[in-house]
Amino acid sequence: MAVRTVDDKTEPLLSFDELRAQLRAVGEERYHHKHPFHLLMHEGKLSRGQLQAWALNRYYYQSIIPIKDSIILSRGTDPAFRRAWRKRVIDHDGDAASEGGIKRWLKLAEATGLQAEQVQAGTGILPATRFAVNEYLNIVRSRSLLEAVASSLTELFSRDLISLRMEKLRQHYPWLSGGLDYFQARLTQAPEDAKFATEYVYQHAQSRKEQELAIQALRDKCDILWAQLDALYFAYVEPAWPPPGAFRIQAINEEKQ
Amino acid sequence: MAVRTVDDKTEPLLSFDELRAQLRAVGEERYHHKHPFHLLMHEGKLSRGQLQAWALNRYYYQSIIPIKDSIILSRGTDPAFRRAWRKRVIDHDGDAASEGGIKRWLKLAEATGLQAEQVQAGTGILPATRFAVNEYLNIVRSRSLLEAVASSLTELFSRDLISLRMEKLRQHYPWLSGGLDYFQARLTQAPEDAKFATEYVYQHAQSRKEQELAIQALRDKCDILWAQLDALYFAYVEPAWPPPGAFRIQAINEEKQ
Numbered sequence: 001m002a003v004r005t006v007d008d009k010t011e012p013l014l015s016f017d018e019l020r021a022q023l024r025a026v027g028e029e030r031y032h033h034k035h036p037f038h039l040l041m042h043e044g045k046l047s048r049g050q051l052q053a054w055a056l057n058r059y060y061y062q063s064i065i066p067i068k069d070s071i072i073l074s075r076g077t078d079p080a081f082r083r084a085w086r087k088r089v090i091d092h093d094g095d096a097a098s099e100g101g102i103k104r105w106l107k108l109a110e111a112t113g114l115q116a117e118q119v120q121a122g123t124g125i126l127p128a129t130r131f132a133v134n135e136y137l138n139i140v141r142s143r144s145l146l147e148a149v150a151s152s153l154t155e156l157f158s159r160d161l162i163s164l165r166m167e168k169l170r171q172h173y174p175w176l177s178g179g180l181d182y183f184q185a186r187l188t189q190a191p192e193d194a195k196f197a198t199e200y201v202y203q204h205a206q207s208r209k210e211q212e213l214a215i216q217a218l219r220d221k222c223d224i225l226w227a228q229l230d231a232l233y234f235a236y237v238e239p240a241w242p243p244p245g246a247f248r249i250q251a252i253n254e255e256k257q
Numbered sequence: 258m259a260v261r262t263v264d265d266k267t268e269p270l271l272s273f274d275e276l277r278a279q280l281r282a283v284g285e286e287r288y289h290h291k292h293p294f295h296l297l298m299h300e301g302k303l304s305r306g307q308l309q310a311w312a313l314n315r316y317y318y319q320s321i322i323p324i325k326d327s328i329i330l331s332r333g334t335d336p337a338f339r340r341a342w343r344k345r346v347i348d349h350d351g352d353a354a355s356e357g358g359i360k361r362w363l364k365l366a367e368a369t370g371l372q373a374e375q376v377q378a379g380t381g382i383l384p385a386t387r388f389a390v391n392e393y394l395n396i397v398r399s400r401s402l403l404e405a406v407a408s409s410l411t412e413l414f415s416r417d418l419i420s421l422r423m424e425k426l427r428q429h430y431p432w433l434s435g436g437l438d439y440f441q442a443r444l445t446q447a448p449e450d451a452k453f454a455t456e457y458v459y460q461h462a463q464s465r466k467e468q469e470l471a472i473q474a475l476r477d478k479c480d481i482l483w484a485q486l487d488a489l490y491f492a493y494v495e496p497a498w499p500p501p502g503a504f505r506i507q508a509i510n511e512e513k514q
Binding site for chain 1: 391477480492498
């Protein structure tokens with residue numbers, strides 16, 4: 001990658017390696033791999049009902065990802081950028097050769113015992129899930145294209161989490177094993193996407209200030225992921241108070257599986 | 258109020274009294290007067306630090322209210338509607354005669370021991386607060402004007418909650434008593450606003466379906482208020498896990514006051 005020159009009068013641009021290191025530091029501090037809900041999941045301590053609540057709520061996030069990426073597509077003025085970025089929409093919505101990530105997530109939800117129609121209808125999703133996920137749409141609509149691209153960079157961290165999760169889900173919840181296609185596909189998709197987006201951010205941030213805005217967008221995206229797990233933990237683990245109208249774990253599912 | 262005639266072929270319009278009853282039923286089910294965080298507050302069981310977290314986070318909500326109302330103003334095509342609605346912007350932003358609701362909320366935050374500058378900067382506000390509050394902006398931007406107006410109708414329920422809260426704050430947290438001007442003003446403002454908005458919704462909903470959309474907007478607004486308290490409870494009461502970067506209660510404030 002070409003070395004960038006300083007074009008900001010006050011602060012030098014971060015080099016590619018410095019920028020990537022700062023992005024990775026954001027992940028170390030804020031990415032949801034350390035969230036207590038994930039820790040319980042990986043220790044095998046979630047009930048089937050809690051995994052249903054997770055799959056149901058996370059479906060809302062999955063369902064807006066290609067909408068988010070379509071907004072980014074609509075903001076790109078360079079055909080080459082749009083050609084590269086549209087891969088993401090295809091990855092999630094599918095094509096003749098592949099069912100796509102949304103269908104794969106539905107299979108995971110079905111493996112927890114939910115009905116696909118129920119999940120797609122979104123009945124019972126936590127309001128806090130909607131608010132956090134909708135903020136992702138707000139960010140890609142209202143900030144610069146650079147920041148919109150940078151907000152995708154949680155993909156820098158997702159492969160390690162997904163590898164661990166697949167191992168732990170198979171170990172602790174073997175009845176879920178048939179529903180892991182989503183994660184299998186993301187093992188290769190996410191690193192490709194992260195590489196493209198990291199290089200894009202480095203090449204298009206014209207000043208240290210713009211680099212800082214990109215880093216902040218990643219921080220905000222991490223907060224969006226973290227807040228979804230906070231809401232799940234509060235509603236379904238401790239103190240286990242789902243808000244009015246939200247999904248309730250059925251008695252039949254309450255035993256640990 | 259003139260009697261409305263049925264103009265929907267499938268379902269009869271609700272009468273004014275029926276509509277108001279359904280709106281009140283939403284409040285009974287979902288308004289945050291029953292939220293455990295408020296119950297603790299009214300029982301005198303919150304620490305000064307927990308009240309700081311509440312005042313800090315709620316400031317973000319207060320600060321966007323006149324922005325929300327300005328969006329509604331910008332969508333009203335009738336000068337008479339805008340003349341009536343602009344009262345709300347003045348109530349919160351102030352004028353030559355009145356400091357306005359935002360300044361009054363800052364005084365409350367200062368009474369908890371926070372610095373006004375810290376509160377206005379918004380450092381440490383929970384991401385979940387921002388997401389929930391920003392959803393209020395999403396609603397008034399993206400739904401019909403009728404639904405935007407209807408989403409304000411939590412004011413139907415706020416006077417009773419504010420009356421109770423003022424009594425309980427004075428009783429349990431007397432050091433806060435100098436900061437209650439915000440609530441004092443809302444005791445008269447909120448019922449005026451609720452009356453106007455209820456009549457507006459009744460007069461402008463042209464079908465039962467539109468009435469149902471208005472009721473749903475109120476339900477969604479209740480969820481926005483509820484989710485803010487869920488996030489406060491999770492971060493500062495139980496399990497008391499503020500997310501990365503959020504306000505931390507200082508040791509000096511941790512004793513119950």
